[in-house]
Amino acid sequence: MKLIDNVIVFQDVPDNYWAAEAIAFTASRELFLGTEVGMFAPGVSMSRAMLFTVLARLDGVETEGGESWYSKARDWAMAAGISDGSAPEAAITREQLIALLYRSPDSLQRTAAARALRIAAKFPHGQEKPWIGRWRRAS
Template identity: 75%
Template sequence: MTVKLIDNKITFKDVPDSYWAAEAITFAASRELFLGTGQGVFIPGESMSRAMFFTVLARLDDVETEGGANWYTKAQNWSVTAGISDGSAPDAAITREQLITLLPGTPTTCNKRQR
């Protein structure tokens, strides 16, 4: 297995060090799994959409997610091709139940980034 090391600390204006999930958010962002919503903002209280979930998994598999008709097109297409999802309702909030249902479909050969 190839492990790609990426560690470039990213901070967000709306995630102070005292925030309960700050360490986890910084960890994921520094590995380019989460990039926030732009302009140094993360919006930690917002629900995760299906599109956000597809994008995180695609980035975990080292898929280039930039470009396409919108910000999530490449990740959405990847999730369909990988058999993770049918790609429907990308703007809908993803539930915990859906996360648990979709995760087993994640390819076991992902080019996983260091945990």
């Protein structure tokens, strides 16, 4: 994966939003690009297609173009054995997220886990929710 550092500003993510730094970090590296120009939609559930796209980008796959905005990422996920590609526009459950990450290539798992831990470490205890499970908040 190539590292880039460019600032992407989302109109719907104020500087004092609890996840603003994590959103800026991932957006500047073009892992997340928002739901439309200038909009991140932080309150919207992540779809399976969104996760396919983030994981494909993390693995260095070009995701632009295709039949739909997520076609190339879905094709990558299917070819890599991560997903069968079904229900791409459905919201992803925590169980599905874990299954897709578990099936990811070893290098991708290590990279994604390390980044998630680094991002989580930046939030004061209790402010990492809702994306960190109860098991983490209880520790």
